[in-house]
Every structure is written in C-alpha cells, then in structure tokens.
Amino acid sequence: MVDDINHSFKILIVDDQEEYRETLDSILKSNGYYTDTASSGHEALEKLKKEKFHLVLTGFIMSGMNGIDLLEVIKRDYSDTEVIVFTGYGLVKNAVDSVKKGGFDYFIKSQDPEELLTSIERLAKSRNFKNKNSTLIKDKSTFPFILETSSERFKKVLDIGRKVANSNANVLILGESGVGKEVFARYIHQNSDRNSEIFVAVNCHAFSETLLESELFGHEKGAFTGAHERRIGRFEAAHEGTLFLDEIGDTSLETQVKLLRTIENKKIERIGSNKLIDVDFRLICATNRDIYKMVADSLFREDLFYRISTITVEIPPLRERREDLPKLINFFFKKAEFEFKKEIRRVEADVMRFLLNYHYPGNVRELKNIVERLVILSDNGIVKVEDIPEKKGVLNFSLDSEKIKTLKEFRREAETEYIQSILTLCNYNMTETAKKLGISRRQLFNKLTEYGLR
Numbered sequence: 466m467v468d469d470i471n472h473s474f475k476i477l478i479v480d481d482q483e484e485y486r487e488t489l490d491s492i493l494k495s496n497g498y499y500t501d502t503a504s505s506g507h508e509a510l511e512k513l514k515k516e517k518f519h520l521v522l523t524g525f526i527m528s529g530m531n532g533i534d535l536l537e538v539i540k541r542d543y544s545d546t547e548v549i550v551f552t553g554y555g556l557v558k559n560a561v562d563s564v565k566k567g568g569f570d571y572f573i574k575s576q577d578p579e580e581l582l583t584s585i586e587r588l589a590k591s592r593n594f595k596n597k598n599s600t601l602i603k604d605k606s607t608f609p610f611i612l613e614t615s616s617e618r619f620k621k622v623l624d625i626g627r628k629v630a631n632s633n634a635n636v637l638i639l640g641e642s643g644v645g646k647e648v649f650a651r652y653i654h655q656n657s658d659r660n661s662e663i664f665v666a667v668n669c670h671a672f673s674e675t676l677l678e679s680e681l682f683g684h685e686k687g688a689f690t691g692a693h694e695r696r697i698g699r700f701e702a703a704h705e706g707t708l709f710l711d712e713i714g715d716t717s718l719e720t721q722v723k724l725l726r727t728i729e730n731k732k733i734e735r736i737g738s739n740k741l742i743d744v745d746f747r748l749i750c751a752t753n754r755d756i757y758k759m760v761a762d763s764l765f766r767e768d769l770f771y772r773i774s775t776i777t778v779e780i781p782p783l784r785e786r787r788e789d790l791p792k793l794i795n796f797f798f799k800k801a802e803f804e805f806k807k808e809i810r811r812v813e814a815d816v817m818r819f820l821l822n823y824h825y826p827g828n829v830r831e832l833k834n835i836v837e838r839l840v841i842l843s844d845n846g847i848v849k850v851e852d853i854p855e856k857k858g859v860l861n862f863s864l865d866s867e868k869i870k871t872l873k874e875f876r877r878e879a880e881t882e883y884i885q886s887i888l889t890l891c892n893y894n895m896t897e898t899a900k901k902l903g904i905s906r907r908q909l910f911n912k913l914t915e916y917g918l919r
Contacts, residue, residue, distance in 0.1 A: 474589040475499045475517065479509040479535065480524035480551075485574070489522060492578055498585070506530030506538075513543055520569070520588060522581075525552035533563055540567040547588055551581070583742070587704060590697040612645075612652055616786035622778055623652070629776045630656035635728070637773050638751040640780035643830030643903075646751040647711060649780055654707040659747055662706035667699050670712035671905035674720060679736055682723070688737025700733045703746040713773065714752035714759060718766065725769045748773065783828045787821075790832075794820050797833050801840035810846035812839075819853055826876055830903050837901070838883065841890060854883045881916045884909075888918070 476498050480486040486502050493500045501516070503509040507530055509521065521539055525532040532550045539546055550563040551572040563571055570584045614620055629636060630653045638646045647666055654664045672680055683698030699708060716724065727733050728748060732741045750773045759765035783790070794817075802809055816839065825831050835854060842852040884902065891897040899909040912918070 474519050474585075475501075476520045476522060476585070477501050477503060477509060477512060477518040478522045479503045479506060479527070479532075481505055481527045482524065485524070492582070493585075496582060498589075506532075506535040509535060510538060513539070513546070518546055520547045520549065520585065522549050522551065522572075525550050525563070533566065536563055536566055536568055549581070549584065586695070586697055587701050590702050612648065613789075613792065614786060615788040615792075616781065618781050619786050619789070622649070622780060625776070625778050626653050627656055629653065631658055633747055634775040635773050636749045636775070637756070637770075637777045638749065638780060639756065639777065640751070640753060641782050641826075641828055642753045643828035644780040644782055645829050646753075646780055647709060649778075650707070650709045650711075650749045650751065653749060654709075654747070657707070657747065659706055663703060664707045664709065665699050665703040666709040666711060668711045668905060670715040671907055674717045677716065677720060678723065681720075682727075682733050683735040685735050685737035688735070695735070698733065698735065700727060700744050700746065701742060704744050705746070707747040707749060710748070710750045712752055712754075713750040714754035714756055714765060718764075721766045721769050725766065725772060728769075728772050750774075783825045783832065790821055793829065793832060794836065797836040798840065801837045805837070805840055807840055807843060808846050809840060809843060809848055812848040813850050815850040816848050816853060819850070834883065834887075834902065838886065854879060854886070877916065880912065881918065884912055884916070885918060 476493055478486055478489050478493070478500060479502070480489075481504055483504070486504070490500050490502055501512060501518070503512055506523070506527060509523070512518075513521075521535070523532045523535050527535075532552070536548045536550060539548055547569040548563070548567070549570045549572060550568055551574055553574055569588060572581045572584070612623060614623070626649060636650075636653060638649055640646050650666070651664055654660060667677075667680060669677060679696065679698070681698050681700055683696045683701060686695045710724075713724075727744075731744055731746075733744055734741060756765060756770065760767050760770050783793075798809055798812070801807075820832075820835070823835075827834070838854060839848045839852050843849070884898075887901050888898050891901065895906055895909060899906045902909065904912075
C-alpha cells in the first residue's frame with residue numbers, strides 16, 4: 466500500500482523531451498504521487514500561477530528557459546516550492562550549481578530512478594513532519610510558558626540553552642521524568658538557525674529494540690515480515706532539522722553501536738539495504754537515568770556518551786524551583802478550563818495550599834495532570850479538596866510515625882488511584898488514557914500490569 470503522504474504531495478515535471486517527461490510521470494504516479502507535466506519553463510510558470518506544487522522536477526537544458534533560470538524564478542516567486550534539477554552526466558557541475566542556488570537536490574539521468582524516488586520521498590516525509598511540527602508548536606501554548614521562571618538555577622539552564630542553540634554541538638539533557646526535557650530541547654531548536662526546519666522527537670523507551678531500529682533508520686519493502694512498504698526513518702526525516710532522542714539511556718548496547726556510527730558518519734542504512742544515505746541533523750538527547758553510573762557499569766557505551774554530551778545540562782526538578790509554582794498552577798488551570806470547556810470560579814483554600822506545598826515527584830507533568838483532574842471533577846465551578854488525588858495520604862501532613870509510608874509505597878498508591886480515575890474518565894480507552902497521562906501505550910500497559918489494574 467502506498468503511503469498516504471505521497472497522495473498529498475504534488476509534483477510538476479518540466480522537460481521539453483516528451484519521452485523522458487512521460488517516463489518520469491509514469492514512475493511517480495506508480496509510487497502514488499500527484500503529478501502534472503509541462504513542456505517548457507514558461508508553461509511551468511503558468512501552471513504554478515494556477516496551482517500550488519510542492520516540488521518542481523525540471524530538466525537543465527530546455528529551449529526558451531533552462532532549468533537554472535526556472536529555478537531562480539521559482540525560488541523568488543514561490544519560495545515554498547522545492548526544485549530538483551535533472552541533467553545528463555556531462556553537465557553534473559551545472560546540476561551541483563543548482564543546489565547552490567537553492568535547489569533541493571539534483572539527479573543525473575543515467576542514475577537508477579530509485580535515487581530520485583529516495584530524494585523525493587525524503588522531501589515529502591520531511592514536509593509532512595514539518596507541517597505536524599508547526600501545528601504542534603502553535604497548539605502547545607505550554608511550550609513557551611513553562612520556560613518562564615523566577616528560579617535562578619533554571620535561568621542559568623535556559624542561558625546555556627540559548628548559548629548552545631546556534632552551534633551544532635550535541636546536547637545531553639539530564640533530569641527526572643516530567644521536568645520538561647523535550648520542552649527544553651524544543652527551546653534549543655527554536656533558538657537555533659535550524660528553527661525553520663523540522664524537530665523530530667523519538668522516545669526510545671516506547672519501542673522494542675527491533676522496532677526502535679526500524680523507527681530510527683527506516684526499512685525497505687520486504688526487509689522483514691510485515692514490512693509491506695518502504696519506510697523513512699527518523700534520522701532521514703530530521704534531515705536539516707533537529708533530532709531529539711528521549712530516554713536514550715534505555716537503548717540496548719547493540720542499538721548504541723549503530724547510533725554511534727550514524728552520529729560519527731552522518732550516514733544511515735535502511736534495514737534491508739546496504740546503500741548509504743547522507744543525513745544532516747542536529748542531535749539532542751535526554752535521559753532520566755543515572756547515565757554516569759550506567760557508563761561505569763558498562764550498561765551505556767562510554768564512546769557514545771562522550772559523542773552525545775558535548776554540552777550537558779540538567780533540568781532542576783519542580784520541587785527545586787518552587788517559586789514558579791503560583792504561575793504554573795494558574796496557567797494549567799486556565800489551560801484545563803479551555804480544553805475541558807469548564808469555568809472555574811473558585812478554588813478552595815486547602816486545594817491551593819496542597820498545590821503549593823506538594824513535592825511533585827512527577828514534576829511539571831504531574832502538576833498538569835493533577836490540575837486537569839481537579840478541573841474535570843469540579844462541580845458548579847468549584848474545585849474541592851476531596852477531589853485531590855490520594856487525599857488521605859497527601860493532605861495529612863501531621864501523620865504519626867505508624868502511618869508513615871516509604872516514598873515508593875506512597876507513589877505506587879497515588880499513581881494507582883490516579884491512573885484508575887483517568888481510565889474511568891476515558892471509558893477505558895487505552896490510547897486516550899495514555900495521551901492524557903502523557904505516556905505511551907506501552908508505558909501505560911506496564912503500569913497496569915505493575916499495579917494489578919484491569
């Protein structure tokens with residue numbers, strides 16, 4: 466089955482050689498692309514006035530207007546349209562010059578058409594990721610807000626992020642689960658000279674070893690059982706943008722070897738292929754594990770660690786930036802009111818006291834989840850103390866010694882009750898529940914198994 470992304474990717478083929486033009490048209494149509502053709506540069510420009518195309522494939526030598534002239538007009542008047550120039554072997558230099566003038570790539574007619582298809586597929590996938598990424602940034606008003614801080618320690622972290630952004634140095638972000646490592650990675654990306662390109666995030670913990678390899682490097686059709694079509698990996702998708710590998714400490718030693726080779730050479734091989742593909746990406750990694758101990762215990766490759774940690778930053782947990790709590794609490798209440806279409810008129814004093822004094826082992830993510838729960842369960846616009854998760858364990862700060870629990874016991878009970886409440890709210894829809902909890906389906910399933918929930 467052809468990838469649906471191809472159907473929405475529109476290509477205009479321009480060449481005055483009818484036979485070659487129709488051959489390209491046939492090849493691209495058979496791969497699911499929407500195509501149109503033009504026999505000259507002037508005809509191509511007329512079509513561009515009437516219809517938007519994502520890519521123009523143009524010959525170099527054409528009567529009237531050659532490929533370079535057409536490229537320059539397109540880059541001037543239709544800057545969002547990419548151009549690939551194709552030519553004969555003897556004019557490779559001219560094709561290379563087209564890239565210098567803003568062309569996406571060039572193609573030599575004598576090459577295997579698969580080379581051209583690979584380049585187009587990478588462009589189509591990248592544009593799709595970029596569109597999703599742009600929408601995500603616009604929708605996630607959380608992104609800039611949780612980086613507003615009164616904490617001197619966190620301000621220093623943000624300052625490092627700004628300074629490192631415009632370099633191409635690899636960054637390793639350390640911090641507990643829920644502190645906002647991905648948000649900080651996006652902050653670096655948005656402040657870099659790659660900010661107009663794509664930001665691709667991969668949670669390494671969410672995939673098995675085999676699936677992670679396919680996710681990162683892609684695969685060819687028939688490479689393994691179930692590989693019904695070619696798939697572009699995240700390294701390719703992040704070409705010219707930023708790749709964020711979250712929870713990199715959860716990768717196997719075998720995967721780490723492949724990551725090291727790719728980071729060093731900036732080349733990848735899809736599963737089922739021995740063809741090397743050049744990739745240009747900015748790498749940011751993150752983990753909530755003790756990566757130094759993992760290196761010492763030979764659970765994480767030392768050479769890979771040094772390769773990914775040119776700059777290392779640690780995001781402080783929420784309990785160490787408590788001065789930010791009032792603004793964050795207010796922000797998440799307003800965000801939840803909008804998302805769940807519920808107006809909050811009053812928050813009981815004990816609720817606010819709890820929110821300001823709780824230690825938040827799950828950090829910013831846990832604060833967000835607690836506030837969402839309170840808004841969902843509120844009645845008549847009033848947030849009540851009885852709706853606080855695990856009320857008896859959390860709010861009773863004067864517990865006697867016989868009632869004191871270990872942090873592990875307390876966290877288990879609190880998570881069990883909260884997961885159960887969100888499951889009920891979502892009618893036991895696993896995907897929706899995982900989304901609201903800010904974890905993957907696999908992580909949710911592991912929690913259900915661990916806590917004996919059904």
